[in-house]
Amino acid sequence: MxxxxxxxxxxxxxxxxxxxxxxxxxxxxxxxxxxxxxxxxxxxxxxxxxxxxxxxxxxxxxxxxxxxxxxxxxxxxxxxxxxxxxxxxxxxxxxxxxxxxxxxxxxxxxxxxxxxxxxxxxxxxxxxxxxxxxxxxxxLETILTMTWYPSTVATLSKRCRTIIEAAYEQTVDEDSLWTLDSRLHDFGFRGCTSVEQSIIGGCAHLLNFDGTDTLSAAYYAQFNLNGGKPVATSIPATEHSVMTAFPSEKEAIIRLLNNYGHGVCACVMDSYDYVNALDKVLPSIAKHKLEKGGFLVLRPDSGDPVEVVMQGLRAIEKVFGATTNSKGYKVVTGASIIQGDAVTYDSLQTILKATTAAGFAAQNVGFGMGGGLLQKVNRDTMSFATKLSQIVYxxxxxxxxxxxxxxxxxxxxxxxxxxxxxxxxxxxxxxxxxxxxxxxxxxxxxxxxxxxxxxxxxxxxxxxxxxxxxxxxxxxxxxxxxxxxRTTDKIISPALHDKITAFKKQRELADLNGFHGSGKANANVNGSVVPNGVGPAAH
Incomplete structure (x- = not known):
């Protein structure tokens, strides 16, 4: 149906x-x-x-x-x-x-x-x-043109990975490179206009990372596209409704650790006072966390993205300690930060630069991207179009x-x-x-x-x-x-380049004869018209 x-x-x-x-x-x-x-x-x-x-x-x-x-x-x-x-x-x-x-x-x-x-x-x-x-x-142009969306999301996700990979290459030891696949997590399901969008965009992101909370895409990719073999993962985590349901944040975190503290789990920390949660609540649960032996991820969800990440990193280093890896960067013991608020391609770069400048390895920070990943793109982001190119009368x-x-x-x-x-x-x-x-x-x-x-x-x-x-x-x-x-100006073959040049001359002749034709376009050294930014490939 x-x-x-x-x-x-x-x-x-x-x-x-x-x-x-x-x-x-x-x-x-x-x-x-x-x-x-x-x-x-x-x-x-x-x-x-x-x-x-x-x-x-x-x-x-x-x-x-x-x-x-x-x-x-x-x-x-x-x-x-x-x-x-x-x-x-x-x-x-x-x-x-x-x-x-x-x-x-x-x-x-x-x-x-x-x-x-x-x-x-x-x-x-x-x-x-x-x-x-x-x-x-x-x-069918209307439907086929819709490939713009998954292509654009996949490209954005990959561009983000390229940034993260560069930070990893600079600051992360080889034995920890496996963590890169989960550094950008899809938080975009609830912001989608439909379940179908979440599947299409969510699967596009999963081409580059295995972290997602968009279950529709994770299931579709696994069972409809990959023969049942797993594609995506996530971890148990609190939300603000969980945190505020308890009389105190400490009780909520203890509940989290009692149930999931033996593995990897995450806790949102800004329901009331982020700084107080880092300075007072976090030290109060440290012993319990260490007894459980798992890995705790803290999530700020408001404030200046760079500032709250740095505050979080300093807090978990102070409470749980850190080691220095072979590249000279700090790796916090058993804890990290995930920034899931206001994450964009640009803010992700800024946060990573601040993280590494402070001496922390990039593996200490993960990112959750919602609207910035699945919603803040459109057909003009990469200017997709379908056009007639030949007719036989x-x-x-x-x-x-x-x-x-x-x-x-x-x-x-x-x-x-x-x-x-x-x-x-x-x-x-x-x-x-x-x-x-x-x-x-x-x-x-x-x-x-x-x-x-x-x-x-x-x-x-x-x-x-x-x-x-x-x-x-x-x-x-x-x-x-x-x-x-990263760039090339050689995607147009000489033969196609010649066709474009000939077409331009035909249109100029049509102009001279009183018909509407083409105007000035970007030109190469021969003065021939080619698509913007594209030159002829070498022979």
Whole structure:
């Protein structure tokens, strides 16, 4: 059952249902999706993670449409136009592929593998629609574009890990590096707009860390994406309601330690007076904590993030002591701090700098990220878009299509059909499909007028098992992110670069003849137009 029982034909933008009568007559049309900028247009690190296609395929795209859904859509469209009049939609085409194609949407979709590390302007998927269905090429754009969200969360999470890894490399001994996987914990479930968002965003975070309190994502990743093998962990912890339910904070902490003090557990410390809790309550439970023998994590939840973390570190060092590791940094004995309030990419850096500057190893501090991880991103964070790139008209004439707005050259698109091939370093290079090297195209067919069946099964309902499991995707992210340079201007192949240059000249000629054309764009040494920040790859 689809969410809210909305018919599949309605999972698009209103205006798209009218495009079947607006496109020119065509034999074939091709569109593609890309991120047009790096995360928040960062110039220092342009790497991004593509993730989330599998979820969309399994739940919305590789799902057969039904006659009943089309009839419900028809009923809706009867009053959807201005003045509550009939709105156009391609009902006859829908009915045709339901009958002729078992209800599967009649396009081919190629996509990068889940977890592929890319740069701006690398096509992440390509849609091809042919014959009578050519005009449906961008009908699925609305749903497919939603890969922006898990890709953006995965990229943000990985960027945070990169910061933490640098602090670990500087301050943490090798035998403690295992703690890095839990340093950024997903606290974002309650801030999500829906359970579905928590699953999609929460799984994206788990590509980089195994710490989460978002149970929906932890379960989904384990049992739907990883064959039942564990993916995520958490620890028992108090909340303010637990702390304030007792007459004193000491009693609440004793209760925590009696039940969970033999292992790792966490306690929020600012229900009343954070400084008093550190100076007076913490020493009063120290003996009990030591008797239990476990590891205690203290959590401030208000105040200046840097100040409260430093106060916490000094307090636990004073109460429980610390050792100095081989790199000369202090490691508190049996206790640490987790900062879960106001954590962002920027504040995380600031806190770690203060921590290490004070002589503490980075392993002494963990982070809980909620809104900053799952909510404070949008489609513009990495500027995702889907655009038409080629059309073959009814008479057989082939034309590459390129968007090149004078008023927004940051929204330029690429012309033609594409192949993505790694160079010797592993950088994904974009080629015109007709000129790609013999090396494997990273854009692989994942849907072709229906689910792709594997040799092991001809049953469409199980064909999506051909997707890599979560552990494999995790490994891909880790391997490719480490191998690729932070920035590159070589993702456009010479052949595609030449196409872009030729297109510019065509538009300039159209301008001279009185048609609307392109204006000034970023230029390389040859004066040819390329997407912002991208140059031609070396021959």
């Amino acid at each position: 689809l969410p809210f029982n909305i018919p599949l034909p309605l999972l698009t933008d209103s205006y798209k249902t009218s495009h079947f009568q607006l496109y020119p007559d065509a034999r074939k049309m091709v569109a593609y999706g890309e991120f047009r900028t790096s995360f928040e247009q960062c110039k220092d690190d342009e790497r991004m993670i593509f993730y989330g296609m599998r979820y969309l395929m399994e739940h919305y795209i590789a799902v057969p449409w039904t006659l009943d859904q089309v009839e419900k859509a028809d009923l809706f469209f009867k009053t959807h136009n201005a003045g509550f009049t009939p709105f156009p939609f391609p009902k006859d085409l829908f009915l045709k592929f339901i009958k002729a194609n078992n209800g599967y949407f009649p396009v081919k979709i190629e996509a990068l593998a889940e977890g592929t590390v890319i740069y701006p302007h690398v096509p992440v998927y390509q849609i091809t629609a042919s014959d009578e269905y050519a005009h449906l090429v961008t009908y 009814a008479d057989g004439t082939e034309r590459d299509v390129m968007k090149m707005p004078k008023t927004g050259m940051g929204k330029i698109s690429l012309p033609g059909t594409f192949a993505v091939v790694k160079d010797e370093v592993g950088i994904p290079i974009v080629y015109p499909a007709e000129t790609k090297p013999s090396t494997r195209n990273l854009l692989r067919t994942i849907y072709d007028h229906g689910p792709i069946t594997t040799p092991a099964s001809s049953n469409p309902s199980t064909s999506l098992s051909s997707y890599d499991d979560f552990a494999t995707v995790r490994a891909r992210v880790k391997r490719e992110w480490a191998a690729l340079p």
